[in-house]
Amino acid sequence: MLDLKFIRENTEKVKAGLQARRACLPAGRAPVDLSRLLKLDTDRRALIGKLDELKAEKNAANQAIGRMVKDKLDPKLKIASMKQTASQIDALQPAINKVEEDIDRILMTIPNIPHASVPVGGLEANQEISRWGKPPTFDFKPKTHIELAEHLDIIDFQRGAKLSGSNFILYKDLGARLVRALVNFMLDLHTKEHGYREMLPPVLVNTAAMTGTGQLPKMKEDMYYLPDDDLYLIPTAEVPVTNIHRDETLHEEDLPLYYTAYTVCFRREAGSYGKDTRGLMRVHQFDKVELVKFVKPENSYHELESLLTDARRVFEILEIPYRVILLSSGDLSFAAAKCYDIEVYASGLDQWLEASSCSNFENFQARRANIAYKGKDGKRKGFVHTLNGSGVALPRTMIAILENYQTKNGDVIVPPALRPYMGGVEMIKKKF
RNA sequence: GGAGAAGUGGCAGAGUGGUUGAAUGCGGCGGUCUUGAAAACCGUUACCCCGCUUGCGGGGUCGAAGGUUCGAAUCCUUCCUUCUCCGCCA
Numbered sequence: 001m002l003d004l005k006f007i008r009e010n011t012e013k014v015k016a017g018l019q020a021r022r023a024c025l026p027a028g029r030a031p032v033d034l035s036r037l038l039k040l041d042t043d044r045r046a047l048i049g050k051l052d053e054l055k056a057e058k059n060a061a062n063q064a065i066g067r068m069v070k071d072k073l074d075p076k077l078k079i080a081s082m083k084q085t086a087s088q089i090d091a092l093q094p095a096i097n098k099v100e101e102d103i104d105r106i107l108m109t110i111p112n113i114p115h116a117s118v119p120v121g122g123l124e125a126n127q128e129i130s131r132w133g134k135p136p137t138f139d140f141k142p143k144t145h146i147e148l149a150e151h152l153d154i155i156d157f158q159r160g161a162k163l164s165g166s167n168f169i170l171y172k173d174l175g176a177r178l179v180r181a182l183v184n185f186m187l188d189l190h191t192k193e194h195g196y197r198e199m200l201p202p203v204l205v206n207t208a209a210m211t212g213t214g215q216l217p218k219m220k221e222d223m224y225y226l227p228d229d230d231l232y233l234i235p236t237a238e239v240p241v242t243n244i245h246r247d248e249t250l251h252e253e254d255l256p257l258y259y260t261a262y263t264v265c266f267r268r269e270a271g272s273y274g275k276d277t278r279g280l281m282r283v284h285q286f287d288k289v290e291l292v293k294f295v296k297p298e299n300s301y302h303e304l305e306s307l308l309t310d311a312r313r314v315f316e317i318l319e320i321p322y323r324v325i326l327l328s329s330g331d332l333s334f335a336a337a338k339c340y341d342i343e344v345y346a347s348g349l350d351q352w353l354e355a356s357s358c359s360n361f362e363n364f365q366a367r368r369a370n371i372a373y374k375g376k377d378g379k380r381k382g383f384v385h386t387l388n389g390s391g392v393a394l395p396r397t398m399i400a401i402l403e404n405y406q407t408k409n410g411d412v413i414v415p416p417a418l419r420p421y422m423g424g425v426e427m428i429k430k431k432f
Numbered sequence: 433g434g435a436g437a438a439g440u441g442g443c444a445g446a447g448u449g450g451u452u453g454a455a456u457g458c459g460g461c462g463g464u465c466u467u468g469a470a471a472a473c474c475g476u477u478a479c480c481c482c483g484c485u486u487g488c489g490g491g492g493u494c495g496a497a498g499g500u501u502c503g504a505a506u507c508c509u510u511c512c513u514u515c516u517c518c519g520c521c522a
Binding site for chain 2: 052075
């Protein structure tokens with residue numbers, strides 16, 4: 001969430017940022033009503049001034065009564081006048097509560113404003129920053145991962161649907177083993193070579209956690225919710241891992257903190273039907289290794305670059321061609337100030353697929369989740385900056401491996417880096 | 433799931449209706465002493481909001497939310513968490 005004082009003092013800047021995101025229309029009915037917010041802010045401060053005055057009066061009288069009781073004097077008169085002050089306070093309080101609730105509700109729905117380096121515009125303004133590797137060439141028509149997985153009998157789409165519905169996946173045999181191998185490979189890479197600490201958090205979280213990272217209140221429809229327990233299934237490990245430090249003040253000398261976590265992720269993907277939902281492209285439950293950082297504000301953009309490097313290394317070691325996209329203002333997610341997507345190339349689909357998203361949230365999440373830091377002298381220095389990135393999401397990585405490493409007869413070569421995790425298996429072949 | 437106990441500052445721990453943001457100890461920071469360090473001694477040591485503004489004044493915060501009262505850390509209700517015992521269970 002943005003700082004109300006910042007909005008008050010930098011209204012034009014905020015307006016421009018929101019317009020760049022298209023969260024705020026140039027004229028007429030804007031989804032985010034800044035002028036209403038500013039009016040409420042003025043009202044609030046006027047009301048609080050009045051209320052504090054009354055409370056000061058009350059406190060003075062209260063102390064006087066205390067003294068009189070101690071000195072065995074009769075405080076009757078004083079009590080009567082204080083009663084009056086108290087009732088005035090009671091009369092004023094609801095108005096202030098109402099104004100503060102309104103302010104809060106609006107603030108919670110205002111997205112982060114894009115960083116200056118983010119290109120302004122919609123999808124067309126996304127920028128390709130770099131490319132790595134070459135798409136493989138075949139002397140045959142490469143199959144899609146769906147054809148390959150069914151041929152090799154390592155993914156059972158029909159029975160996955162039988163168990164839970166469409167776009168739920170049943171991995172089998174070496175398919176299941178490949179998922180496990182990828183998870184272990186990534187966790188080892190990030191913990192041993194990139195300096196992340198491994199976390200294994202709950203995948204059910206409460207409302208406060210979902211609000212802290214910004215999924216609530218706006219994205220409620222996209223999440224699985226258990227009403228009996230008031231818990232949500234996480235759409236990404238970003239939620240529990242960032243919330244590890246909710247309502248905490250971290251020590252400056254402990255920063256930066258690097259955490260990595262494997263979790264299963266759940267997304268309802270409500271309203272996203274069409275050809276993109278075939279196979280592993282868009283599934284309701286998937287596996288992901290996530291990277292999360294808590295850093296000092298002055299380092300956060302440097303940290304974003306190194307986070308991106310850590311995620312890219314996964315594909316480089318697996319030898320999967322990728323390109324890096326700098327997202328435009330219109331394509332940014334709610335809480336992000338800047339975001340890079342990593343897209344892998346998949347030969348069978350002949351498409352670039354988003355397999356990682358690396359974002360700097362600046363203090364947007366830290367403010368919501370109340371994650372501050374203090375210096376060595378114990379003085380509070382403000383909110384930390386939080387970042388996260390997929391390191392990486394499994395299904396589309398799986399698609400790229402199956403489609404890029406396929407052979408003419410429909411077998412799939414295991415990428416060399418994964419073989420130690422696959423019990424030495426070099427080739428996934430049709431069993432029967 | 434049942435019964436009981438408890439949640440106070442970085443930590444430990446007092447405080448059961450009235451000048452309590454909160455004794456005391458430890459820790460932290462600054463200083464005196466010392467060649468340096470330790471010890472000792474002195475001082476200092478939470479956060480948020482509002483207003484004038486390098487400081488001050490006012491307000492709020494004792495697990496959370498409500499309630500009683502002129503007045504709540506202290507009394508009442510609900511919830512959350514932790515601990516102990518019992519039951520159930522991968």
